[in-house]
Amino acid sequence: MSIVMQIKPLVVKALKELYNFDIEEADLTINTTKPEFEGDYTIVLFSFIKSLKRSPEQIGKELGDHLTSQHATIFHAYNVIKGFLNLVISNDYWINFLRTNFLATQFGVKPSNGITVIVEYSSPNTNKPLHLGHLRNNFLGWSVAEILKSNGYEVFKTCVVNDRGIHICKSMIAWQFFANGQTPESTNTKGDHFVGNYYVKFDQEYKQQVNDLLAKGLGKEEAEREAPIMKATQQMLLDWEAGKPEVIALWKKMNQWVYEGFDVTYQTIGSDFDKTYYESDTYIKGKKFVEEGLNKKVFFKKEDGSTWIDLTEDGLDEKLVLRKDGTSVYITQDLGLADEKYKDFQYKESIYIVGDEQNYHMKVLKLILKKLEKPYADGIYHLSYGMVDLPTGRMKSREGTVVDADDLVDEMVGIAAKHTEELGKVAGFTEAELQDLYDTIGLGALKFFLLRVDPKKRIVFNPEESIDFHGFTGPFVQYSHARIKSILRKEKAEPTYKLQSTGLLAAERELIILLEQYPTILEQAAQEHNPSVIAIYIFTVAKTYNTFYAEHSVMNAESADKKQLRLQLSEMTANIIASAMHLLGIKVPERM
Numbered sequence: 001m002s003i004v005m006q007i008k009p010l011v012v013k014a015l016k017e018l019y020n021f022d023i024e025e026a027d028l029t030i031n032t033t034k035p036e037f038e039g040d041y042t043i044v045l046f047s048f049i050k051s052l053k054r055s056p057e058q059i060g061k062e063l064g065d066h067l068t069s070q071h072a073t074i075f076h077a078y079n080v081i082k083g084f085l086n087l088v089i090s091n092d093y094w095i096n097f098l099r100t101n102f103l104a105t106q107f108g109v110k111p112s113n114g115i116t117v118i119v120e121y122s123s124p125n126t127n128k129p130l131h132l133g134h135l136r137n138n139f140l141g142w143s144v145a146e147i148l149k150s151n152g153y154e155v156f157k158t159c160v161v162n163d164r165g166i167h168i169c170k171s172m173i174a175w176q177f178f179a180n181g182q183t184p185e186s187t188n189t190k191g192d193h194f195v196g197n198y199y200v201k202f203d204q205e206y207k208q209q210v211n212d213l214l215a216k217g218l219g220k221e222e223a224e225r226e227a228p229i230m231k232a233t234q235q236m237l238l239d240w241e242a243g244k245p246e247v248i249a250l251w252k253k254m255n256q257w258v259y260e261g262f263d264v265t266y267q268t269i270g271s272d273f274d275k276t277y278y279e280s281d282t283y284i285k286g287k288k289f290v291e292e293g294l295n296k297k298v299f300f301k302k303e304d305g306s307t308w309i310d311l312t313e314d315g316l317d318e319k320l321v322l323r324k325d326g327t328s329v330y331i332t333q334d335l336g337l338a339d340e341k342y343k344d345f346q347y348k349e350s351i352y353i354v355g356d357e358q359n360y361h362m363k364v365l366k367l368i369l370k371k372l373e374k375p376y377a378d379g380i381y382h383l384s385y386g387m388v389d390l391p392t393g394r395m396k397s398r399e400g401t402v403v404d405a406d407d408l409v410d411e412m413v414g415i416a417a418k419h420t421e422e423l424g425k426v427a428g429f430t431e432a433e434l435q436d437l438y439d440t441i442g443l444g445a446l447k448f449f450l451l452r453v454d455p456k457k458r459i460v461f462n463p464e465e466s467i468d469f470h471g472f473t474g475p476f477v478q479y480s481h482a483r484i485k486s487i488l489r490k491e492k493a494e495p496t497y498k499l500q501s502t503g504l505l506a507a508e509r510e511l512i513i514l515l516e517q518y519p520t521i522l523e524q525a526a527q528e529h530n531p532s533v534i535a536i537y538i539f540t541v542a543k544t545y546n547t548f549y550a551e552h553s554v555m556n557a558e559s560a561d562k563k564q565l566r567l568q569l570s571e572m573t574a575n576i577i578a579s580a581m582h583l584l585g586i587k588v589p590e591r592m
Contacts, residue, residue: 054579137355
């Protein structure tokens with residue numbers, strides 16, 4: 001139990017004994033004390049000043065006297081600043097906490113709470129390889145899932161593959177027109193890259209055909225509609241939905257090329273899924289929702305035969321749910337998928353890791369499910385995240401200006417190798433060990449950079465900045481872990497060593513207090529679905545340890561007691577760094 005959770009019932013009890021005043025623990029506000037004041041934790045007194053009819057100074061003094069006299073093993077001293085009671089936790093408490101927990105590799109991890117949560121992420125299209133934007137999505141999804149697991153939830157990671165639709169047909173048509181039978185094998189190209197090249201080729205040819213029609217005097221909209229390659233693509237979509245054998249065969253072949261490419265990327269970046277869904281299956285189930293919605297008068301048909309829902313009374317607008325030709329739109333398959341996931345997992349919450357350009361779509365999805373009275377509608381949660389830009393601007397898949405995920409990972413590993421070799425710390429490593437180290441640092445830098453920012457914010461990604469060994473980066477935290485492990489290889493802390501007689505210096509105390517907060521950080525990250533909470537915390541831990549280490553020797557401490565205390569501090573710091581970085585999907589090396 002965290003120190004704050006221990007303080008709250010003691011304060012509730014004290015207020016009852018002192019003033020016969022009842023208050024719920026949830027109504028107490030206890031914060032870490034601001035650095036400019038003496039103390040560790042601060043009780044905010046304003047909420048009960050009026051009820052007690054006393055000044056904040058009087059309440060603070062009486063409450064402080066009571067806590068320090070009745071619970072001296074926890075509270076050493078106090079001071080009152082206006083409406084704030086600042087409590088100083090005793091050194092004995094912190095020393096006992098350290099001795100009890102320094103070896104606990106599962107510190108902060110909660111037992112099962114029996115609640116099932118689904119985290120859906122990645123959601124690639126089978127017309128292009130994964131790119132930088134997909135990486136933020138994958139890293140967020142994987143990390144949120146692991147954070148929820150650490151808080152006791154039963155979590156299932158799912159992925160829906162967008163394997164049908166007009167965009168898929170664009171790659172297929174371009175391959176038919178321009179490939180001359182080439183394959184990934186014949187061109188020695190990774191399958192997802194191979195198919196993605198034809199998606200780009202489609203866009204190039206389409207633009208050329210539109211320009212040709214414009215030159216012949218057609219208007220822009222008519223030219224875009226009448227371009228032969230677009231008409232062929234639209235016909236292919238109809239043929240696919242009709243189950244035309246040769247179209248289905250081509251679709252399966254090209255999708256398989258892409259899946260093989262995806263698998264390589266997922267293995268490299270550490271993404272995994274408990275179940276993968278396919279839009280080609282779920283869109284059919286979604287069509288049943290359209291029938292249900294029509295029967296319930298939730299949906300309506302327009303004169304052209306298309307099906308819609310009117311959400312104007314909900315502050316939105318009319319939304320298409322089925323085209324006039326009977327083909328599905330994204331919302332159709334998402335309705336089917338939500339139902340399918342609920343049948344499979346009976347979830348309490350279903351988290352969608354989806355970019356903020358889909359905020360409106362996700363609102364509509366949840367609203368439709370509510371209007372259809374689905375029992376899982378309230379559990380739909382959209383974790384909306386900002387796009388990833390480059391210093392040169394925004395990426396566009398169809399124009400081939402995206403940063404390919406595979407290329408970026410390779411670049412990061414190369415930068416890691418360059419920086420590590422420049423630091424001259426690679427002596428004694430075999431070639432295999434070096435490659436593993438470069439992979440660990442490069443991928444760790446990439447993940448940390450994309451996760452250290454609140455998901456709602458956009459990111460401008462700079463590879464060189466992300467791998468700085470001295471900044472707010474993954475490699476800085478990894479290096480701190482390796483440094484601690486180097487110390488612990490020389491001597492291990494003794495779990496039975498007596499530390500009661502040892503006083504705490506300011507740097508030691510600051511680090512212990514920070515380590516004790518880890519379970520609270522895990523709770524906050526889970527509640528907010530926000531890995532950046534952990535990234536910021538663990539960077540602070542690494543920075544605080546390095547400050548402590550620069551000021552105070554571990555191996556040459558002033559006494560045997562001090563040496564053991566600092567070894568225990570080092571052990572617990574290393575364990576928490578490893579635990580927190582794992583929740584971000586980042587490995588920590590034993591040496592660097």
